[in-house]
Amino acid sequence: MICCLNPDCPNPQNPDGKKICQACSTPLVPLLRNRFRVIRVLSDEGGFGRTYLSEDIDKLNERCVVKQLAPKFQGTWSQKKAMELFAEEAKRLQELGEHPQIPTLSAYFEQDNCLYLVQQLINGDNLLRELQLRSHYRDWDIQSILLDLLPILKFIHDRGVIHRDIKPENIIRRQGDGRLILIDFGSSKQFTAKVQNKIGTSIGSHGYSPIEQLRDGQAYPSSDLFGLGATCFHLLTGISPFHLWMEHGYSWVANWQQYLHCPLTNELAQVLDKLLQKDIRQRYQSADEVIRDLTKNQRNLLSPATNSSVKKPKLRSVFVPKKYIFLRNLLLIVAVILVFGLGESGYRQYMRLQTGLPSSLSRPNYHSNSEAVLSQPPKIGWGNIALVNTLKGHDQSVLSVAISPDGKTIASTSDGLRPTGGDGLRPTGGDRIIKLWNLATGQQISSLSGNSQRVNVVIFSPDGKTLVSGGDDNTIKVWNLATGKQIRTLEGHSDSVHALAISPDAQTLVSGSDDNTIKIWNLTTGKQIRTLVGHTFWVRSVALSKDGVTLASGSFDKTIKLWNISKGKEIITLKGNTQTVTSVAFSPDGKTFASGSRVRFQHDGGDGLRPTGGERTIKLWDLATGKETRILAGHANTVTSIAFSPDGKILASGSRDRTIKLWNLATVEEITTLEGHTNTVTSLAFSPDGKTLVSGSEDNTIKIWRLS
Incomplete structure (x- = not known):
């Protein structure tokens, strides 16, 4: 099949060999830039363009995503802003795509009066879809999500970039390894940048974006951290912060815990409370601060005598056991062994193990036919x-x-x-x-x-x-x-x-x-x-x-x-x-x-x-x-x-x-x-x-x- 690139085409799929679209009579393009074969539409942006599943023939037909910008209203502020954000996303992906949890940019070009951005395909569901499938998250799930996302935010913040649209739809759990991928950098800005607000427009998502961003057009690292807190709230409660914002403005963040279905640990509740502060001065200022608070209680349990910088090779691979309850028990046992036996580095090893597992492991009806296997470390010594x-x-x-x-x-x-x-x-x-x-x-x-x-x-x-x-x-x-x-x-x-x-x-x-x-x-x-x-x-x-x-x-x-x-x-x-x-x-x-x-x-x-x-x-x-x-x-x-x-x-x-x-x-x-x-x-x-x-x-x- 060959896909029509007219963003208004009602039926873009055409049989191979056709030169004119059967639905809208637009000339068909076999290869964008003589390289990218468009397969089908992934999403429609309402006439401003579409997102397509494609193949990169220069990379042995590797699957990729092609985003198209084809604004209808030439010369309008909306069209100018759309083009600006589109170019901004390409620029940010170029700068940040070397991170394994940020999509890699493959190309950015103009063809036939449309702009195209080609990026790495991430196989997996976003967290909103994941929430719909599993219905709820527990406190250990949220801690794993935080510890997976916070290093990504530290990475982009250290490079002077604010994402400005942290929400479940912009976080994908990669199917291959269960890691979380941060997408959609179209709204991202440098620290010092301000949004030129227009009536009826804003950069960010209501309910997930903090007041300084939507009201004043200003965004800082702590603005992304508010979005992260709102995302965790949504996953814990199943309640959209957007709906609460429509009814209560920002007052809901003062009593967010009343919406919880299950109690949280005091430590996690304190972290989320500080993430969701309306006043930016009371909020966390950096991802490092959040990570320290998430892990400080575990660090206090460690014995200094066991915290060695040099270690022999540890357990290398853990495969998923047969039943959910057995997996959780196994993780708890491993946690006790690593934390008390190997010190702080052992705790980090445990968190990597827990965070790296797919989200499906947290579902109550989880079953698997795999056995738990612990490999034996090699016994080699080499001086001091x-x-x-x-x-x-x-x-x-x-x-x-x-x-x-x-x-x-x-x-x-x-x-x-x-x-x-x-x-x-x-x-x-x-x-x-x-x-x-x-x-x-x-x-x-x-x-x-x-x-x-x-x-x-x-x-x-x-x-x-x-x-x-x-x-x-x-x-x-x-x-x-x-x-x-x-x-x-x-x-x-x-x-x-x-x-x-x-x-x-x-x-x-x-x-x-x-x-x-x-x-x-x-x-x-x-x-x-x-x-x-x-x-x-x-x-x-x-x-x-x-x-x-x-x-x-x-x-x-x-x-x-x-x-x-x-x-x-x-x-x-x-x-x-x-x-x-x-x-x-x-x-x-x-x-x-x-x-x-x-x-x-x-x-x-x-x-x-x-x-x-x-x-x-x-x-x-x-x-x-x-x-x-x-x-x-x-x-x-x-x-x-x-x-x-x-x-x-x-x-x-x-x-x-x-x-x-x-x-x-x-x-x-x-x-x-x-x-x-x-x-x-x-x-x-x-x-x-x-x-x-x-x-x-x-x-x-x-x-x-x-x-x-």
Whole structure:
């Protein structure tokens, strides 16, 4: 079938081969932008456009969503506002789509006087539909929902974005792994933005949006948190906040508990009460504050003596048991074991287990034929590993860390803005300043300033004389470490630079960018040598072999490419990954390279979950043959960074599961798991002697680990 793209067509489905729509006589478009095959209508936006289920033929007919904007009333304020919001959604998805719980943007374009936005298809029901199917939620369900959504809100708020329309319809529970996905960024704005309100119009949803947003057109992180509280209220009571708002205005939030069917724990009730405060000054101001209150009572139960940063590999997989009541009992037992036996990190492991289960497990009539299976951890030891220092000088997420060739200095860069103390924001310098630290003492030595936008990556030259950085201003800067002065700026990329590598002789620089290209530079002169084109999406990781001849690049297009950089030719494309490639690294001997990728889960055929490559997040490849040789399995979430030890015996991997794993490459076994970070581990670096590992994280810290 071929679908008519006229938003007013009463019957858009047509047989294949037709050139004119049988219902409205509009010319049919076989492929949008020669790439997207529209299959059928998913929803109708009342003449302003439609949302279609489509196939991306460039990605082996992968299913996607195409949103169309075709406003009827040209030149009107409504049409102008619709176009503005449509473009805003594309912009926000481009900025935020790297998060695994936000849909990825595939394309944004104009064709035949219509605007189109193409994004990742999320299979699953939104929470409103889920509520209709299950009729009610209990307090443990709400806590799981909060702990799944709050990190997403922290992610977008840290990047200066307010969603402004948090409600059950805009939250989808992904069918594959039960995680919650935040959609519809058409109303999102920067912190400081104000809505130009018109009579009869508003941005947001009545009942879910707070008073400062609907009345004054102002939105802040706490505005999204009000919407989150209203969403939880709706799920708990089955009563729409919109209906209460129509009858009572905002007065209902003062006595919201009278609508409850079942009592809540005092702790959860207090959290929801603070989320639903009408006065913004009395409300939570950040997602971090809510997370702390949700977990503080559990943390008080922990014994300090058991809260260790270094742990042996724990239970790896739990499949759904036969009956609902057995599952709940099993989770309680696991909770007691993890919390009292493993400390705070054990509690986090329990929450990941509970939150990751599909919502259907909470239904009273739930049944399953799967058995509960606990895998046995490998029994491997590796000397003594200790956390020796935590550097807390950054105000926001640490994006990149590097260690100088002499092993004395750490370079780091971070992300974001922070509040002024009022309702505005000011730069912290963390998004533009590179910090230099003394590795031995942990003291900050100096900082390098001069970047106009966020710095994403830093790297030392092999001779230790220069530092190179890449950032969101599309440029690369080269710094003289002796003077702390900028030597030059390299311009040529048309989008953010996220990946850098330098040849062993310190003569050649390689950069990877969100413009889908790789550029080769003469580091001494700053001249561009050539551009490597071949990836179809962001290039987020590059690495050079020991001889400086072979380049490996990893991309969001799910491929790894090997290049001969002296000739500027692609050697081979490795397509064994089913998910985004997040990191690549060469072994010191140059014979092997490793890649890290995102996680993916799917149903096991019953009501349980199994990894579809989610555990297979690190792959080892033979450089000579380009063949996959080994798989390192163990992380519970996306691998974000990998690093080989200087002797090539250990591979370190950091992940969104907040842990670092060390792997014995001789036996292909996990050595140990390092725990201590409270958010995603973003970057790893070994010291030249291999005795120290440095890690950066979205928890705003740098940790120094001593290996022996």
